[in-house]
Amino acid sequence: MRKTPLVERVRLLGRSGLDVLEALGRSTLFLLHVLVGRNGAGSFLPLLVKQLYAVGVLSLAIIIVSGIFIGMVLALQGYNILVDFASEEAVGQMVALTLLRELGPVVTALLFAGRAGSALTAEIGNMKSTEQLSSLEMIGVDPLKYIIAPRLWAGFISMPLLSAIFTVVGIWGGAMVAVDWLGVYEGSYWGNMQRSVEFQGDVLNGVIKSLVFAVVVTWIAVFQGYDCEPTSEGISRATTRTVVYASLAVLGLDFILTALMFGDF
Amino acid sequence: MSSDNAYAVELKGVTFKRGTRTIFDKVDLAFPRGKVTGIMGPSGCGKTTLLRLIGAQLRPASGAVIVNGQNLPDLSRNELFDMRKQMGVLFQSGALFTDLDVFENVAFPLRVHTSLPEEMIRDIVLMKLQAVGLRGAIELMPDELSGGMKRRVALARAIALDPQILMYDEPFVGQDPIALGVLVRLIRLLNDALGLTSIVVSHDLAETASIADYLYVVGDTQVLGHGTPAELMESDNPRIRQFMQGIADGPVPFHFPAADYRRDLLGDA
Numbered sequence: 001m002r003k004t005p006l007v008e009r010v011r012l013l014g015r016s017g018l019d020v021l022e023a024l025g026r027s028t029l030f031l032l033h034v035l036v037g038r039n040g041a042g043s044f045l046p047l048l049v050k051q052l053y054a055v056g057v058l059s060l061a062i063i064i065v066s067g068i069f070i071g072m073v074l075a076l077q078g079y080n081i082l083v084d085f086a087s088e089e090a091v092g093q094m095v096a097l098t099l100l101r102e103l104g105p106v107v108t109a110l111l112f113a114g115r116a117g118s119a120l121t122a123e124i125g126n127m128k129s130t131e132q133l134s135s136l137e138m139i140g141v142d143p144l145k146y147i148i149a150p151r152l153w154a155g156f157i158s159m160p161l162l163s164a165i166f167t168v169v170g171i172w173g174g175a176m177v178a179v180d181w182l183g184v185y186e187g188s189y190w191g192n193m194q195r196s197v198e199f200q201g202d203v204l205n206g207v208i209k210s211l212v213f214a215v216v217v218t219w220i221a222v223f224q225g226y227d228c229e230p231t232s233e234g235i236s237r238a239t240t241r242t243v244v245y246a247s248l249a250v251l252g253l254d255f256i257l258t259a260l261m262f263g264d265f
Numbered sequence: 266m267s268s269d270n271a272y273a274v275e276l277k278g279v280t281f282k283r284g285t286r287t288i289f290d291k292v293d294l295a296f297p298r299g300k301v302t303g304i305m306g307p308s309g310c311g312k313t314t315l316l317r318l319i320g321a322q323l324r325p326a327s328g329a330v331i332v333n334g335q336n337l338p339d340l341s342r343n344e345l346f347d348m349r350k351q352m353g354v355l356f357q358s359g360a361l362f363t364d365l366d367v368f369e370n371v372a373f374p375l376r377v378h379t380s381l382p383e384e385m386i387r388d389i390v391l392m393k394l395q396a397v398g399l400r401g402a403i404e405l406m407p408d409e410l411s412g413g414m415k416r417r418v419a420l421a422r423a424i425a426l427d428p429q430i431l432m433y434d435e436p437f438v439g440q441d442p443i444a445l446g447v448l449v450r451l452i453r454l455l456n457d458a459l460g461l462t463s464i465v466v467s468h469d470l471a472e473t474a475s476i477a478d479y480l481y482v483v484g485d486t487q488v489l490g491h492g493t494p495a496e497l498m499e500s501d502n503p504r505i506r507q508f509m510q511g512i513a514d515g516p517v518p519f520h521f522p523a524a525d526y527r528r529d530l531l532g533d534a
């Protein structure tokens with residue numbers, strides 16, 4: 001195999017760097033166009049409600065089932081560790097803090113990217129490949145306002161709510177395992193939780209995380225759909241990119257946000 | 266202003282590039298008001314790109330695209346969306362909204378751009394669908410329609426707001442003879458009845474020549490020739506003659522450029 005000259009490799013590296021910057025610029029302009037400016041296509045509310053149903057309500061099943069199981073596993077593992085130190089009464093506090101600060105926002109965002117994000121990308125990509133977006137433009141309706149904006153807002157609104165639901169059912173799942181199965185005293189489970197969870201430090205920070213993830217995941221999903229190559233292969237690659245980019249962005253941002261919120265700087 | 270009135274759409278010195286590839290190099294085209302003008306040329310020569318330039322979905326690298334006296338590249342995004350209300354496009358796939366039924370597809374432009382009462386919207390939709398012969402199909406979903414019916418519904422939607430300019434992107438591709446006959450008749454009929462300016466992009470020679478008042482033949486980044494169908498049939502230009510008469514080999518070669526055939530088969534021996 002022919003060896004690529006060093007200069008060529010440097011050129012390719014520079015090229016890919018420029019491509020990344022260009023995509024970032026394009027996606028930022030895209031977001032601004034969606035969020036700013038007039039909405040020329042009648043009432044926004046019915047479009048938003050329809051998308052809240054598609055993006056939020058239809059994601060409820062996976063969020064609730066995952067939340068229960070994760071809460072149950074957390075309680076089980078927490079109990080097994082804490083029981084060695086005779087501190088199994090603190091399992092409620094552990095489950096609640098883990099879910100509120102970390103697993104609630106992060107796992108919800110990852111599940112949302114897989115369930116709703118991929119569907120958004122595929123739907124918008126398919127509209128592009130069947131010329132529905134072009135057709136809207138030529139009817140004089142801006143697809144950024146009519147198609148993209150309701151989906152984006154639906155994601156922004158529904159993900160924090162889904163995250164809250166995930167956390168609540170996770171805590172219930174934990175109670176089922178810890179209290180009903182492993183015999184932790186019910187008063188300790190709930191009482192320790194109530195004493196240790198702070199509204200601002202834990203609940204609010206979790207909500208902030210979830211809002212940030214909502215923006216990032218939904219933005220990636222709608223942009224990948226809008227920007228994809230309008231072929232079957234292009235749509236499939238864009239859908240994969242949505243899940244991969246969104247998951248990596250969530251995990252990376254989670255570390256940064258955790259460091260800012262809970263790091264002792 | 267007189268030229269504005271005579272021509273609904275004019276392209277002056279338009280250059281368009283995709284990456285480094287030049288699709289059009291300083292082309293001039295003018296589309297007379299009230300006429301059916303055909304744009305013909307081999308597949309992949311940029312005919313659809315030309316429609317997208319007129320619809321301002323693409324911006325030229327240089328040159329002017331003038332629609333009803335306004336240069337589209339100078340308009341803001343919002344002004345463009347307003348300008349597009351004067352245009353209708355029939356896309357190759359029909360591009361119907363798959364989550365809306367036939368009635369709602371045709372009613373869509375009326376709902377977003379007018380505040381007409383529901384009864385009036387219903388009457389207009391029924392009239393537009395009657396014009397394309399599909400009034401009986403109002404409750405069907407797009408996936409229940411044949412290819413020809415989809416295009417007719419899309420045509421009804423394109424004329425819902427009574428545009429001044431109607432563009433057709435390859436309207437005859439993949440149609441059975443009956444659907445083809447219906448479309449050919451409809452394009453001419455709508456043009457004359459509604460006083461439209463119609464632009465038909467196609468490589469189907471017989472159908473386009475049968476309804477067009479004027480034809481442009483494009484290819485190789487240039488306008489190869491223009492004139493009435495009869496004038497182009499008689500053209501001395503070998504490239505136009507090859508296209509108009511459907512000759513397989515000529516200035517546009519049958520073979521994609523390749524190495525010597527004998528050497529490819531037998532090797533260097």
